[in-house]
Amino acid sequence: MLKLTQRYLAVNFIAPFTMSLFFFVAFLLTFQLFRIIKIVISKGVEWSLVFELMGHIAISFIPMAVPLSCLFATIYTLNKLSDDSEIVAMRSFGMTKSKLFLPFLISALFIGACIYSLNNKVIPASKTQFKNTIIRLTSRGVLTDIKEGQFFTEVAGVTLFADTVIDKGRKMYNVFIQQEGKGNLLEQVVTAKEGALIKIKNEEWSIPSVRLHLTDGTIVKRFKDTNKDLEKILFKEYDFPLASGGAVNNFVTKDGMRTNAELRSEIKKATALAVKKKLSRKDRERSMAKTKLELWSRINTPLLCFVFILIGFSLGIKHGRGKSKNSSGRALFVLLGYYSLFFLGVSFARKGIVPAYVVVFAPTIILASIGAYFYKKLDWAS
Template identity: 70%
Template structure:
């Protein structure tokens, strides 16, 4: 009887979990689709390439979507079983709350193991391929879209102008570049007699970058502040990064393209370098914050899957027949609180104030405590 109940509960959980995962991935995907469509229209990209890009993005969003799916699928399953009085029937056969939770726990452990495996190699490889394809498509457009006597503004924050353009945009004369505000730099202006577009392939990542090699020119930088400091630099040769693609590749960082072992090596190398430079503890944390957040988040995501199923269990079971509660509202309030604390911690970690490991695991530890408290309060004859 118990094994039959386990199979029945697992079967009821699978369909909502798959559908909710598809929904959350599709929801997250919409934010990137608009940017992909822009590239498709302007560059004339084939639909096979578009579908490949969509597939790579979808895979990248799985670690974000799956924990949410675990929570809402568990709540939906147990709400439905409670409404149909199936939970009451199981209780009448002497099924304890732990035995009822066990199939969900096993499912969570299996899902967490799959996510951990995907995060190690598959998702980094997918992000690398995605960024590679986007830059390849947009960099090809750079070579043909620059015209003589016309302003080129496809690269975010950069305006480029050339009096003469030859060899389909590869060679330019009398080049003017204006770069918009970044940090305390209010404006940067570059003027050169000649310029040539060159493509550089990163040997480690296989991701191409386009640079504008300038000759015989001047760089003028204007900084913010009351003094309005201006810096002037003369150069004979200067490489200006010109890779386009915009915000579409911002969610794909170099840390995101590394395997777990490579992230650990990067963290260790950063710590060694900080010791050599005799940096303070805060400066050391700040230097490796992004890498550590990426690494610890990959460790935390499988734990999240089990945790969110546990919380879905305590939120989803109704306290007796006829009693109702707004389980979706409680789950949404929990998620908002969880991620508000997490992102607040991320901002502190990037400033070197809070250790990235504490930032990542603090909301999880607090949520485990909340889950245990609610589990003990369940109206259940154990």
């Protein structure tokens, strides 16, 4: 009877969890739809590719949506069972609190294992594929969007102008380029009599590296905080990198697009470099903060699923039919507290003030303590 009851509880949890997961992923996806629609309108993208993009970005939202789904699905399931007096019936034939929690615990372990596996390779691969496809579609317009007598500004930090454009940019005359600088370089201005777009494709991802081959021109660089304010260079031939995605070989730059092994490798390299440069502890933490936050967050997400299910279990059970504890309101309060503490810690971690693992795990430990308190306080006898 107990095994049958526990299977019944697990089955009742699956449907609300699936619906909650779909809702949260769809909600998060709406924030990316504007970007995708803009590309569809301006680049003439096929609808099959649009759905592929939406699929990749939806997969990347799963780690954020799963813990929330665990919390609200557990609360909904137990609220419904309490309202239908099924919890009372289970208690009447001697089902203990721990045995009632067991199917939810097993569900948490299964969900946690799945999300950890997805976070290892599948989700980074989806993020990489999404970014690669966006760059490929965006760069498709490099050959078509450059118009003569008009400023072209689709490449970040670069303004391009040409008096004459022939054959979709394969030949240009009287070219002017203004590029924002970094560090001591304020800006650089490139002028040339002639220019031609050169497109080199990466075979694996079909991501073009677009360069503008210029002839007979000058480069003027303007500096700050140096002995010389201007530097002028004359050139016969010069290749100006124009691709919005940067060099293909260095494409994967975001930590979310790396596997767990690659993240650990990056941390080791950064640690060795910090030791070599004799950086302080604060500077070391600041230089590796983003990578460490990504790695520890992937480990923390399965734990968070268990903690949220524990809190949902403690808040979801009612003391009787019709007696409401405003479970959803209390759950929202817990969520706001957790994420406020987490994002506050992230800001400290990026400044090197607090180690990344403390920022990631401390809110989860506090939340687990709150969940354990609610679980212990749950009056099972009355």
